[in-house]
Amino acid sequence: MKTVLALLLCASGLLAETPSAIAIRNAKVVPVSGPVLQKGTVVLKNGLIEAVGENAAIPADAWVIDGEGLTVYPGLVDGLSTIGLPGFGPATPAAAAGRGGGGGGQRQAAAQTTTPAPFARGPEDRPQTSSWLRAADQIDASDRRIETARNSGYTSSVTFPTRGIFAGQGAVIALAGNERAGSMVIAAPVGQYVSTQPTGGFGGGFPNALFGVISYIRQIYLDADQYQKAKAMYAADPRGMARPPYDRALEGVIESPRILMPGRHFVEIDRNILLAKEFKQSLVLYGGHDGYRAADLLKQGGTTVLVSLKWPERARDADPDENQTMKEITLRDKAPSTPAVLAKAGVKFAFYTDGVEGRANVYKAVRKAIENGLSFDAALKAMTLSPAEIFGVSDRLGSIEKGKIANIIVTKGDLFQDKTEVKYIFVDGVKYEPAPEEPPAGAGGRPGGAPTTPNDNQGGNQ
Amino acid sequence: MKRFLLSFAALAALSAVSMFAEVTVIQNGTIITITKGTFKGSVVIRDGKVVEVGEKVMVPPGATIIDAGGQFVMPGIIDCHSHIAGEGNINEGSVSVSSMVDIKDILNPEDIAIYRALAGGVTSANILHGSANAIGGRTIVIKTRWGVERAKDLVFEGATPGIKFALGENPKRSGNVQQTPGAANARPARYPATRMGVEDVIREAFNDAKAYQADWKEYNAKVAKGERVAPPRRDLKLDALVEVLEGKRFVHAHCYRADEILMLIRVADDYGFKIRTFQHVLEGYKVAKEIQQHGAGASTFSDWWAYKLEAWDAIPFNAAIMQKKGVTVSLNSDDAELMRRLNTEAAKVVKYGGVSENEALAMVTYNPAKQLGVENRVGSIEPGKDADMVIYDKHPLSNYAKVQKVLIDGKVYFERDKDMSGRALKDAEKKKLLDKEKQEQDRQRNEQKKNAPTRRPANAE
Numbered sequence: 025m026k027t028v029l030a031l032l033l034c035a036s037g038l039l040a041e042t043p044s045a046i047a048i049r050n051a052k053v054v055p056v057s058g059p060v061l062q063k064g065t066v067v068l069k070n071g072l073i074e075a076v077g078e079n080a081a082i083p084a085d086a087w088v089i090d091g092e093g094l095t096v097y098p099g100l101v102d103g104l105s106t107i108g109l110p111g112f113g114p115a116t117p118a119a120a121a122g123r124g125g126g127g128g129g130q131r132q133a134a135a136q137t138t139t140p141a142p143f144a145r146g147p148e149d150r151p152q153t154s155s156w157l158r159a160a161d162q163i164d165a166s167d168r169r170i171e172t173a174r175n176s177g178y179t180s181s182v183t184f185p186t187r188g189i190f191a192g193q194g195a196v197i198a199l200a201g202n203e204r205a206g207s208m209v210i211a212a213p214v215g216q217y218v219s220t221q222p223t224g225g226f227g228g229g230f231p232n233a234l235f236g237v238i239s240y241i242r243q244i245y246l247d248a249d250q251y252q253k254a255k256a257m258y259a260a261d262p263r264g265m266a267r268p269p270y271d272r273a274l275e276g277v278i279e280s281p282r283i284l285m286p287g288r289h290f291v292e293i294d295r296n297i298l299l300a301k302e303f304k305q306s307l308v309l310y311g312g313h314d315g316y317r318a319a320d321l322l323k324q325g326g327t328t329v330l331v332s333l334k335w336p337e338r339a340r341d342a343d344p345d346e347n348q349t350m351k352e353i354t355l356r357d358k359a360p361s362t363p364a365v366l367a368k369a370g371v372k373f374a375f376y377t378d379g380v381e382g383r384a385n386v387y388k389a390v391r392k393a394i395e396n397g398l399s400f401d402a403a404l405k406a407m408t409l410s411p412a413e414i415f416g417v418s419d420r421l422g423s424i425e426k427g428k429i430a431n432i433i434v435t436k437g438d439l440f441q442d443k444t445e446v447k448y449i450f451v452d453g454v455k456y457e458p459a460p461e462e463p464p465a466g467a468g469g470r471p472g473g474a475p476t477t478p479n480d481n482q483g484g485n486q
Numbered sequence: 487m488k489r490f491l492l493s494f495a496a497l498a499a500l501s502a503v504s505m506f507a508e509v510t511v512i513q514n515g516t517i518i519t520i521t522k523g524t525f526k527g528s529v530v531i532r533d534g535k536v537v538e539v540g541e542k543v544m545v546p547p548g549a550t551i552i553d554a555g556g557q558f559v560m561p562g563i564i565d566c567h568s569h570i571a572g573e574g575n576i577n578e579g580s581v582s583v584s585s586m587v588d589i590k591d592i593l594n595p596e597d598i599a600i601y602r603a604l605a606g607g608v609t610s611a612n613i614l615h616g617s618a619n620a621i622g623g624r625t626i627v628i629k630t631r632w633g634v635e636r637a638k639d640l641v642f643e644g645a646t647p648g649i650k651f652a653l654g655e656n657p658k659r660s661g662n663v664q665q666t667p668g669a670a671n672a673r674p675a676r677y678p679a680t681r682m683g684v685e686d687v688i689r690e691a692f693n694d695a696k697a698y699q700a701d702w703k704e705y706n707a708k709v710a711k712g713e714r715v716a717p718p719r720r721d722l723k724l725d726a727l728v729e730v731l732e733g734k735r736f737v738h739a740h741c742y743r744a745d746e747i748l749m750l751i752r753v754a755d756d757y758g759f760k761i762r763t764f765q766h767v768l769e770g771y772k773v774a775k776e777i778q779q780h781g782a783g784a785s786t787f788s789d790w791w792a793y794k795l796e797a798w799d800a801i802p803f804n805a806a807i808m809q810k811k812g813v814t815v816s817l818n819s820d821d822a823e824l825m826r827r828l829n830t831e832a833a834k835v836v837k838y839g840g841v842s843e844n845e846a847l848a849m850v851t852y853n854p855a856k857q858l859g860v861e862n863r864v865g866s867i868e869p870g871k872d873a874d875m876v877i878y879d880k881h882p883l884s885n886y887a888k889v890q891k892v893l894i895d896g897k898v899y900f901e902r903d904k905d906m907s908g909r910a911l912k913d914a915e916k917k918k919l920l921d922k923e924k925q926e927q928d929r930q931r932n933e934q935k936k937n938a939p940t941r942r943p944a945n946a947e
Contacts, residue, residue, distance in 0.1 A: 145581060147722075222574070233575035233576070235591045239578075246719075350915075
């Protein structure tokens with residue numbers, strides 16, 4: 025399989041040679057799952073981490089990078105995004121025509137898997153639902169945000185469709201420049217994205233109010249429960265029993281191992297914890313800025329949180345004379361302290377970019393949490409191992425351990441600093457060089473995101 | 487020995503509880519009990535409950551004293567019709583029967599209207615779905631416990647939940663959005679568009695509910711016999727209506743005209759359920775006898791009329807007439823602003839209808855408590871009841887009366903003096919935060935300037 029991939033890459037002229045192994049030696053290694061190695065070696069082979077240690081053996085045929093003065097971190101994981109689903113904005117659910125790609129990146133505009141149902145008369149019409157939609161089936165390797173994120177040190181993302189009440193199922197994907205989107209998928213499905221935002225207007229179909237949305241979600245879980253019971257009975261003995269009608273909306277809900285619900289403000293956090301408990305669903309909240317007030321609730325419920333890196337800010341063009349509420353001022357002041365409060369309380373959380381793009385912006389946002397009391401280690405964990413744990417992939421992702429996926433980054437200087445230079449990025453063991461933060465406008469010919477071989481670099485190969 | 491120690495510890499713990507039981511005594515006030523007369527005296531509160539009311543009471547040692555000298559103490563006001571404390575739209579107006587939605591799901595303890603209602607003496611409120619649907623959403627009774635963080639702590643524990651019905655113009659017009667036929671955004675008009683249709687929608691919904699109830703009964707009977715059957719679908723919309731049929735959920739019906747009131751009584755009789763309260767019920771005075779015979783309460787406005795055609799026949803004597811015919815009458819606000827001064831709404835009934843002062847105050851305290859089925863808990867000042875009370879500086883029916891303190895479950899939730907004196911502090915706190923933010927912004931701007939590459943000619947090197 026690997027050979028096929030390598031051949032394909034050769035054919036497309038992206039790779040001249042593929043080293044069978046890569047070793048980074050004499051580097052500071054921050055595995056996240058264990059103690060820091062001041063002078064360590066990391067060996068990558070066949071897309072996996074072959075060895076980590078102070079005296080890890082370097083295979084004879086390995087290309088070696090001298091890591092003197094460099095630091096190796098696990099690749100960052102964006103805890104929630106739509107990366108790989110280009111143009112995933114608020115509209116009716118759309119799906120790509122087929123899986124597997126093959127069209128050389130430029131996919132046709134997605135075909136509808138569902139006819140839009142603009143007017144729903146109740147929960148039975150399954151309004152604003154595409155729970156069956158799988159991110160894994162929709163990944164488009166040509167999404168420019170893959171490279172942008174990778175340049176910031178992200179090597180994987182948790183990608184979800186986000187349109188509608190039950191938007192669909194997420195996937196953990198590697199931010200590789202693969203021709204075949206399927207090989208980018210690390211795990212799927214990893215959950216169901218749920219929004220409680222009513223989109224129907226008055227006279228425009230059910231539901232048009234927040235409590236309508238909630239009642240719909242509740243009805244779906246009641247229906248799913250009954251559906252499963254009826255299906256199990258029918259499977260056990262179909263004779264003499266009317267067959268339960270197939271319902272793709274319920275199928276999609278049932279096969280999701282966890283649900284993502286908004287937790288943007290305290291009342292919403294409280295409400296959705298109670299709802300997920302009622303629905304017997306494992307809950308991951310997204311938003312989380314008000315989390316500093318809710319640490320106890322989150323801890324008690326064992327709820328995990330995806331904290332948005334888009335800290336609340338006053339609009340730049342806001343009227344300076346405008347009277348602001350104490351609530352909004354306090355939120356702006358306290359939101360960046362949420363990660364520190366959650367870490368102290370032992371609530372598992374991960375960061376997600378929430379639209380913050382570019383290395384400088386992402387790192388600045390992380391530093392804001394650190395300036396507000398979060399330790400560097402905790403911040404790093406919230407961008408590596410924690411998202412992997414939250415989505416059940418910590419056995420293959422999120423730290424530098426033998427046998428895990430070779431998603432690592434190598435920096436000059438500590439991570440998250442203004443001047444941090446990300447020197448190498450490895451995704452599935454394939455090396456990428458980060459583009460400069462602001463690519464020159466005229467450089468049209470540069471092949472975006474093309475993997476490079478280590479001997480292109482001064483890193484040296486022996 | 488160990489056991490002895492343990493029991494000793496238990497004893498100590500017990501005595502600690504009784505020693506530190508929270509006891510408050512309101513002294514020297516004019517106590518308007520509503521049910522047991524009005525007199526100068528005191529109220530003793532222990533652990534959130536009234537334990538003694540009288541001209542002379544025993545003041546337990548260590549009690550917190552509230553001096554109400556020259557002031558008036560009455561039960562907290564209860565608003566039987568309010569739409570505060572909800573997040574988002576309170577009308578699921580997309581459908582004509584929205585009994586699947588529940589106000590309980592969107593309670594928002596941070597709504598400032600709660601504090602304002604509290605500051606107007608309101609301690610309990612019936613929070614209703616809007617009136618866009620023949621059968622609206624589920625409703626809930628709250629206490630105005632401003633400051634609690636969690637929505638569940640607003641709920642009046644043990645109060646029977648309700649459901650909103652609506653008759654007349656609102657449910658028949660809400661679905662008929664003005665639009666150009668054939669336009670891209672054209673929506674099917676919502677049924678019903680007439681009063682006949684409103685009745686039909688309610689009847690059809692209860693037909694469905696009865697069939698649903700029967701399905702579940704049949705299923706449970708079959709399961710009991712050991713038969714192998716798949717369960718019927720749970721339907722949240724019909725669940726609420728079955729609860730109405732079983733008397734577990736109160737119907738609060740928005741209505742204006744006499745004909746529609748009589749219609750709903752007929753429908754309820756046909757299907758075997760009760761209307762708990764008619765809300766607004768502006769022509770109730772025309773059919774007070776029928777309302778009384780059905781056993782329904784009436785929650786009306788004091789003196790609003792002619793704001794739309796179906797309110798044309800409203801009169802300010804409505805409450806008084808219905809009361810005289812034996813109907814339990816309350817006065818409601820339906821509005822976050824009016825909610826702050828329901829005491830003067832009660833005064834209007836004295837002016838227009840000649841109702842006694844005590845009866846008028848009962849219309850915003852004891853009567854709404856009865857309508858909500860919580861009269862054993864609140865609505866009057868009596869031993870055993872929740873210590874929900876409001877203290878006015880003047881007689882509560884006076885225009886000049888200002889709320890001084892409000893207690894819920896014996897705890898002071900509003901204090902006028904504290905509110906007034908706390909304002910400067912709040913402003914200072916706000917300024918401090920804004921200054922801090924400004925400084926941080928300036929610091930970042932300077933840093934950016936420092937780090938920005940200095941401009942130089944391209945060939946300088």
